Amino acid sequence: MALITDDMRDIIASAMLSYAATTCPDGTPNLSPKGSVRAYDDEHLIFMDIASPNTIANLKANPSIEINSVDVFKRRGYRFKGTAELLQPGHAAYEWLNSWLLDLNGPGYPAHQAVLVHVDRVLPIDSPAYTFGGAEEKELSDTWFSRYEAVHNARAGQGSVGEIQ
CATH class of the missing domain: 1.20.5 (Single alpha-helices involved in coiled-coils or other helix-helix interfaces)
Known part of the structure; x- marks a missing residue:
C-alpha cells in the first residue's frame, strides 16, 4: 500500500524546505531544515547530507526521524514518521537524488551521503x-x-x- 500520495509529493515540492527532527544523545530534540527532501517512491523520502553533522550523528545513534513538509501558502502539509538509513555515493537512491541536485543547483554543494527514510506513518498538518x-x-x-x-x-x-x- 502506498503511504506517499501524489498530494504529499506536491506538498513536498511546493514547500521547497522541509524540517527533519531527530533525537540527540541527551534526549533533546534536533530540528534541521532540509532543502533536498523528495519522495523517492511510495514508501520512502530521501534527502542529502550537505551540512548536517548533528542530524547524521543522531541518526547513527537512533535512526528514528520525523520530517515535516508544509506549503506555507496552502497552510497545510504532512508529518512523515519513519526510520532512516544512510546511503553512500554509488547507491542508486543516492545517485538519483544527487543527479536532481546537480541539475537544480549545479556543482559546488558537498553531497556527503543521502538519508533514505522508510515512512511508517503519515499525519496531516492543517491550519x-x-x-x-x-x-x-x-x-x-x-x-x-x-x-x-x-x-x-x-x-x-x-x-x-x-x-x-
Whole structure:
C-alpha cells in the first residue's frame, strides 16, 4: 500500500524546505531544515547530507526521524514518521537524488551521503483556519501569498513591514 500520495509529493515540492527532527544523545530534540527532501517512491523520502553533522550523528545513534513538509501558502502539509538509513555515493537512491541536485543547483554543494527514510506513518498538518474558520484552500493560499509578497516588497524598500495587515 502506498503511504506517499501524489498530494504529499506536491506538498513536498511546493514547500521547497522541509524540517527533519531527530533525537540527540541527551534526549533533546534536533530540528534541521532540509532543502533536498523528495519522495523517492511510495514508501520512502530521501534527502542529502550537505551540512548536517548533528542530524547524521543522531541518526547513527537512533535512526528514528520525523520530517515535516508544509506549503506555507496552502497552510497545510504532512508529518512523515519513519526510520532512516544512510546511503553512500554509488547507491542508486543516492545517485538519483544527487543527479536532481546537480541539475537544480549545479556543482559546488558537498553531497556527503543521502538519508533514505522508510515512512511508517503519515499525519496531516492543517491550519486551524480549515477546522475552525471554514476556510477554503484557494482563499488561504491567496491571502498568505499576499502577506508574503507584502513582506518581501517591504524588504525591497517598497513599504514597511509594519504596514502589513
